[in-house]
Amino acid sequence: QVHLEESGGGVVRPGRSLRLSCAASGFSFSTYLMHWVRQAPGKGLEWVAFISYDGTTKYYADSVKGRFTISRDNSNNTLYLHINSLRGDDTAVYYCARQDSSSVWRNWGQGTLVTVSS
Amino acid sequence: DIQMTQSPSTLSASVGDRVTITCRASQTISNWLAWYQQKPGKAPRLLIYDASTLESGVPSRFSGSRSLTEFSLTISSLQPDDFATYYCQQYDNLWTFGQGTKVEVK
Numbered sequence: 001q002v003h004l005e006e007s008g009g010g011v012v013r014p015g016r017s018l019r020l021s022c023a024a025s026g027f028s029f030s031t032y033l034m035h036w037v038r039q040a041p042g043k044g045l046e047w048v049a050f051i052s053y054d055g056t057t058k059y060y061a062d063s064v065k066g067r068f069t070i071s072r073d074n075s076n077n078t079l080y081l082h083i084n085s086l087r088g089d090d091t092a093v094y095y096c097a098r099q100d101s102s103s104v105w106r107n108w109g110q111g112t113l114v115t116v117s118s
Numbered sequence: 119d120i121q122m123t124q125s126p127s128t129l130s131a132s133v134g135d136r137v138t139i140t141c142r143a144s145q146t147i148s149n150w151l152a153w154y155q156q157k158p159g160k161a162p163r164l165l166i167y168d169a170s171t172l173e174s175g176v177p178s179r180f181s182g183s184r185s186l187t188e189f190s191l192t193i194s195s196l197q198p199d200d201f202a203t204y205y206c207q208q209y210d211n212l213w214t215f216g217q218g219t220k221v222e223v224k
Contacts, residue, residue, distance in 0.1 A: 044205065044216070044218040045156075045205055045215040046215065047212070050213070062119070104167045105164060105207075108162060
């Protein structure tokens with residue numbers, strides 16, 4: 001059974017850094033493309049970042065380019081999102097999602113909340 | 119960048135109503151569009167992909183269609199479990215979500 005579980009969220013001061021993790025299980029992690037999506041409180045979904053099977057190809061939303069870094073550890077079945085210089089508008093629930101071979105996103109984690117506040 | 123304009127932002131309806139939500143893409147995206155349902159505190163759930171393909175396990179009252187760059191999600195007879203927020207997503211060129219449509223009780 002496919003399972004994605006995010007962790008690493010919490011209350012963080014502006015300007016600090018944070019690393020989110022997404023632990024994958026129930027499937028061959030290294031054979032799937034992966035994404036991070038975020039949702040600010042009461043707002044819509046925003047795609048944040050993409051990473052290829054082996055981590056060599058990465059794409060980012062313009063809103064996070066230069067501050068966010070997506071990475072993966074296929075040996076430990078884990079996806080990461082490193083966030084630098086946190087700002088108030090980074091406050092959101094962060095979801096990881098798996099992209100199937102048909103480009104469809106069927107599986108999502110439950111999300112981890114990041115709150116940026118002094 | 120491809121923009122997705124979703125409407126309406128809120129829709130008030132009653133059980134049994136036929137409901138339609140629309141998404142317009144800023145450029146052609148072929149059929150590379152998905153629809154998701156999201157309930158409070160939960161992750162999105164895939165309903166429709168490739169504009170009109172019903173995801174396995176999703177009730178047949180949900181359907182999707184396309185006319186050029188305009189896409190629609192229709193619920194033929196709204197059920198109590200369908201009150202939620204719905205999002206479209208294009209996956210033709212990177213990935214973009216619509217702003218969302220909240221379907222609420224009239």
